[in-house]
Amino acid sequence: MISIFSVLVGGLISLMIMFNGSLANSLNNYTSNVIIHSVGLVALIFILIFNREQIKFKKNIPVYFYSGGAIGVFTVLFTNISFASLGITIPLALGLLGQSLASILIDHLGLMGGKVVKFQRKKCIGLLFILVGIVVMIAF
Amino acid sequence: MFYIAIVLSILSGVTIVLSRMFNASLAKEIGLIQSTFFNFAVGWLFSVLFLIFSNEFTHLSFNTLVSAPIWAYFGGAVGVVVVSLSSYLSYKIPVFYLTLLLFIGQLFAGILIDFATLNQLSIGKVIGGIFIFIGLSYNLMQDYKKELDPSALISTEKL
Numbered sequence: 001m002i003s004i005f006s007v008l009v010g011g012l013i014s015l016m017i018m019f020n021g022s023l024a025n026s027l028n029n030y031t032s033n034v035i036i037h038s039v040g041l042v043a044l045i046f047i048l049i050f051n052r053e054q055i056k057f058k059k060n061i062p063v064y065f066y067s068g069g070a071i072g073v074f075t076v077l078f079t080n081i082s083f084a085s086l087g088i089t090i091p092l093a094l095g096l097l098g099q100s101l102a103s104i105l106i107d108h109l110g111l112m113g114g115k116v117v118k119f120q121r122k123k124c125i126g127l128l129f130i131l132v133g134i135v136v137m138i139a140f
Numbered sequence: 141m142f143y144i145a146i147v148l149s150i151l152s153g154v155t156i157v158l159s160r161m162f163n164a165s166l167a168k169e170i171g172l173i174q175s176t177f178f179n180f181a182v183g184w185l186f187s188v189l190f191l192i193f194s195n196e197f198t199h200l201s202f203n204t205l206v207s208a209p210i211w212a213y214f215g216g217a218v219g220v221v222v223v224s225l226s227s228y229l230s231y232k233i234p235v236f237y238l239t240l241l242l243f244i245g246q247l248f249a250g251i252l253i254d255f256a257t258l259n260q261l262s263i264g265k266v267i268g269g270i271f272i273f274i275g276l277s278y279n280l281m282q283d284y285k286k287e288l289d290p291s292a293l294i295s296t297e298k299l
Contacts, residue, residue, distance in 0.1 A: 055177060087250070089269070
């Protein structure tokens with residue numbers, strides 16, 4: 001049951017990309033980015049009110065902890081630009097490749113305070129499969 | 141445009157990993173809803189700055205603002221739902237399965253939507269998707285083997 005639910009949430013992600021991508025096609029990239037974040041912010045404020053939670057700004061944590069949202073702006077921008085010419089499936093495949101490569105590099109070098117997890121050569125097999133999948137998707 | 145889109149798609153994977161790392165550290169400190177709020181608030185601020193310094197700002201008009209179909213405006217809200225549901229799910233099932241199940245859902249919904257919007261139903265996307273699924277699960281398994289206890293291995297085989 002929880003598996004089916006997870007698959008549905010995955011479907012929701014594709015739906016979101018279509019919504020955002022269509023908005024960007026009509027309103028252009030930077031304007032739509034503001035709308036997307038505004039609507040999300042309003043949705044969160046509703047959730048906060050519903051949960052009777054208040055915003056707490058903790059001062060004793062490093063400022064860069066708050067930078068996830070700033071990086072997310074690029075994610076939305078890149079996804080919307082790709083949607084216009086490649087749709088959803090191919091950027092999804094390419095994005096997974098990017099995610100794998102980034103995680104491997106971050107783990108290998110122990111960046112951002114994480115512990116060092118050296119690159120296992122076996123992972124080249126998985127990366128190769130992902131690469132073949134991407135080529136098949138684009139070529140056929 | 142085709143090659144730019146390919147490079148940007150790969151880069152979007154990189155930015156997803158980076159923002160997820162920061163958001164996870166923040167969530168540990170202040171909780172999930174709070175951290176998601178700051179995620180969108182900081183994102184909102186930066187998206188506004190981007191807009192102001194772009195050439196779109198001077199051409200901004202009410203008519204363009206309302207030119208999209210009504211459903212297209214709800215992407216941000218769907219994003220909030222996705223963030224909350226996937227973090228709820230990550231407590232329920234191992235991240236290993238969650239990553240794969242989310243991928244399957246994304247892939248099939250993506251194929252359907254591509255069919256509806258681009259009018260192309262390619263068997264290549266299904267076959268390519270199967271290859272990616274194999275590669276993804278193989279590499280996730282390598283990570284999983286490192287941390288895990290023997291009981292988790294048994295459950296991996298149930299997949």
